[in-house]
Amino acid sequence: MPRSTINFDTVRKIGLALPGVEESTAYGSPALKVRGKLLACLPSHRSPEPSSLAVRVGFDDRAELLAAAPDVYYVTDHYVGYSAVLVRLSRVTPDVLRDLLGMAHKFVTADAARRSPSPKPA
Numbered sequence: 001m002p003r004s005t006i007n008f009d010t011v012r013k014i015g016l017a018l019p020g021v022e023e024s025t026a027y028g029s030p031a032l033k034v035r036g037k038l039l040a041c042l043p044s045h046r047s048p049e050p051s052s053l054a055v056r057v058g059f060d061d062r063a064e065l066l067a068a069a070p071d072v073y074y075v076t077d078h079y080v081g082y083s084a085v086l087v088r089l090s091r092v093t094p095d096v097l098r099d100l101l102g103m104a105h106k107f108v109t110a111d112a113a114r115r116s117p118s119p120k121p122a
Contacts, residue, residue: 006089006097008042011053014098015040018105032101037108040101043086047076053087054079056104061085065100072096083107 008030015021015032024033031041040055048054057065062085065073072091079086087100 006092006094007051008053010094011040011089011097011101014094015101018101020109021105034105034108039104039108045076045078047078048086049074049088051089053089054084055087055100056084056108057100058083058107061103061107 012023012030012032016023018034018039020034021032021039022034024031026033026038026041027044029042029044032039038056040053043052043054062073062075062083065085066075072088073085074088075084075086087097092100
């Protein structure tokens with residue numbers, strides 16, 4: 001697969017096109033959030049490879065991504081317990097990144113909807 005020139009600027013441009021996404025930080029690193037909930041960030045932990053991105057996805061989706069493209073997606077011991085996958089930005093295309101951020105957006109907004117209290121009947 002050819003090397004791409006994707007960096008966090010590309011991630012930011014794609015992510016900010018999604019509804020409610022805002023630029024922020026997570027542990028001092030650039031991040032994207034939806035209503036304060038982490039969507040994606042540059043990992044601040046030392047375990048990921050350089051030029052990686054941490055993206056929030058459900059554990060089932062993560063397992064599928066890891067099985068389908070282990071050259072693109074991975075996890076380190078630090079991230080095993082988190083609903084996130086690490087992405088090698090040098091091996092992802094803009095279209096794949098757009099789909100992945102869309103998957104993350106659905107995961108984060110669905111998670112937020114499950115946690116918010118149900119409206120009381122009138």
